[in-house]
Amino acid sequence: MKKILKKALVVLLGTVMAVPVFASFACSKRVDLKVYNCYDYMDETLISDFKAYYKEKTGKSITVQYSCYDTPEDLYNNLKIKGSDYDVVCPSDYMIEKMAREGMLRKITLPEDSIYNANVSPFIKEKFESVTWGDDNEYNLSQYAIGYMWGTMGLCYNPENVDGEDMKSWSTLWNTNASFSIKDSVRDTYFIGLAKKYQTELEANKALYESDYATYYANLKNYFNDTSETTVTQMESILRSLRTNSYGMEVDEGKDMIKRGETDVYFAWSGDAVYAMDDAEEVGKELMYSVPEEGSNIWFDGWCIPTTAKNPELAIEFMEFISRPDNVIKNMEYIGYVSCVASDDVFDWVVDTYGADEGEYEVNLNYFFKADGSDGDYTVVTDTLGRQFSAQYPDEEVIKRCVMMNYFPPDANERVTRMWIRVKS
Template sequence: MKKISFILIFILCFAVISPLTACSKEEKLVLNVYNCEEYIAEGEDFDMVTEFENYYYKKYNKKVTVNYSTYGTNENMYNELKLTKNKKNNTYSYDLVCPSDYMLLKMIKEDMLEEFDLNEDGSYKYIPEYENNVSDYIKNLFQQNDWYRYGVCYMWGTMGYVYNPEKVSHEDMKSWEGILNPAYKFKSTIKDSARDSYILAQGIAFKDKLNALDKTSADYNQKLSRIFNDTSKEALKKSEDVLRKVKDSVYGFEVDSGKADMASGKIWINFAWSGDAVYTLDEAETYGTELYYSVPEEGSNVWFDGWVMPKGANKALAQEFLNFLNTPENVIENMNYIGYTSAIAGDVLFDNTKDWYGLYVLVETSDGDIELNGKTYSEEYFGDLDEATLNSFKNADGTYNLNIPEYNDDDEVISFSEETIEVYPYDVSYFFSNISEENKTEGKAVIYTDTIDRQLYTQYPDGETIERCIIMDYFTKEQNNDLNNMWSSVKIGYMSPVTMILIVVAVILLIAGYIVIDKLIKSGKFGYGKVRKNLKLISKKEIGK
């Protein structure tokens, strides 16, 4: 009987302990994300990583920890992956990485990436938010080049000039060679990057050839691409000659400081990525300055950054994160924080773009919710006004007399100014082709604005600009070596103003030190004899130990 009781107690104990043991051994969910610095929403009000962890727990009742780390350059990221690679099973230590276009192509070529899970029709199986909302322009770009199996686009943009129109001519900024105008000497900066600055150099070196291309021909973009991506000895030599002239004209080479220098007025022209340009334009407004952005007419580069899954990644968790990241509301939080342009389009993003950059006016109405000067008004988007109202505001020359609202820090209307302005119907159909018909104007995705060549154009260039932009090729090792050697040759002898100042100070200190020592020696207070005597004394003490 005792034996049976003992067995029953053992079984009961095992039944109680087993679930606890299982819980303690429950697999910990960890997602390792490696992204560029300052490239995701990390604000006090909204932190993307924390929001995802909370979302995952609510959806699956499981805790997930996101180990989020950052890198400075694509090369740093690539080297880190190689250093931490598990050579036995050919896997890496990260689940998600966000390389730029050329590095993404390099990683595909070197078989470093997992493929995304796709449906039979080629759509993304576990990233419906991306699949349903990504711009057709971006989707086609990735599908045509067969990148979609290995990467999903995160942010994209162009390269061009940010400039101060009070100091620099709009006309000059229509061409890459505008930076060489002697009137702007030492008032501009370019990127300290061989790959990025090669676009600028080729645009100047082959200006006539680029401008001579027939923009209406079906193969215009292909011909444009061949010129910008030409790394032959002739092309490299011409670009080197151009960059030497540019080096002698600019204030310096930079990677990040150009934004602050432009906003503060230290420089007048900055060769910039469009995402940085948006930030710069916004920041300059705090100084009371309106800056502009131009993509030169010779052509430029369309760049993109994309998410990839290195070999060995937790694909299910990685794709869950990307699905969360690409919900329209989260995309807006991200764009608002980092200033770059997402690959996501659709109605929510289009409405947000209208809200950010569209023209809003005050219309006097009896049932308005805004009371000013004893009258009631409603705030209306220009594109939503009916024809009768528009005609009541329209002048014979096509301009409009409009009440432009002024806001406080909480975006509340506090007053308005009566202005006569020109209104531009800005067409972004190539990017927002997937919006609903109700959101279109005569079948097009149009945003009405009173300003061009500023933030709206910087984030969403018009279709004509996009047609003259190309994707930089993935260069072979030999091509990269040739390009980098050319860049090094250009930079030999280059020193930033700060470096030059430090060198001058160092030389002055050395000369001053020499003069002081020389005087001490001549006075006998610090003679060579005393030095020898002291050395002998030290040697004797050392020997005596």
């Protein structure tokens, strides 16, 4: 009897250690919708707004779990390795393609009169449809994702210490004395490395912009999507010298570095540049944003439904809610990025925020706001260029010089990432 009691106690003591571990698996609360988004990438009050909206619409109360990831790779690992059951996730363009190719995403079909389809920018729609794969290009991004935010990549700089003319080319970074930060993110830094490698070709290509835009754009796409073995080998020394000449690498500290004056140039995504410009105004700095002229990257993030989702209907409901123009504006004001939604309400907001009655510049945004066949004119009159507005809504001429960087197939990805960690040694 004693022995049994003793053993029982020992086992008890042992299991007490393990209880908290298993408890977290066993008694997880029932959640109706699991949203997985990038950090600082949504006004989180929209989540409670959504719950209230759904309650009003259907009379049902729902619980929503909102969680965040650091990098698209974290998101991928979570779904691929752990098989997490998120209902709606928000990866970047190349990651959507990767996940869709690997069968991790559900197809999304929204009716023509859905809020998203009625309001999405035709420009975005076309970009999503342009990324295709499979036999006869039967698959494209728009089958798997609805657009969330988009933007460009460029140089955010302090005009007091840096000449704006120098910021019109990526290759400046290899010989400038200015202090600049680069991204500790292989795809982004690889992209500007390609701009250096193809410096002469890109310079020559500029001439085609006026005369033969189709060829110009095709060339641009080829240069900025080159992951061949010889190129990757050459890129190692190109990126190494970029790193040596830089102040350092960062993922999200860049905005602070330029605000504090550690750096004068910040290689940034447009939305972060907007944030940096807002932030630096507090210390009396007027930062500028430039998209280099030899060409840059245009990127998109979209909402997708993983195949492991438990509640795809509610996920669609959420996507529609987040695409509603009033919510879009609220969200944009909060995060500084630009929504893929382009309704008249959004345009009015742009004019209210950035327009000036007697401004000296006219920025044509028809490419983004004008639906096919409509006869509206979407021109904003403003008195400053190169600041928040230009970063958010670039002129069409800038956009026509931006290409997407496609997903790297597994072997190319392996080559590039291996090269990158060597650069970082």
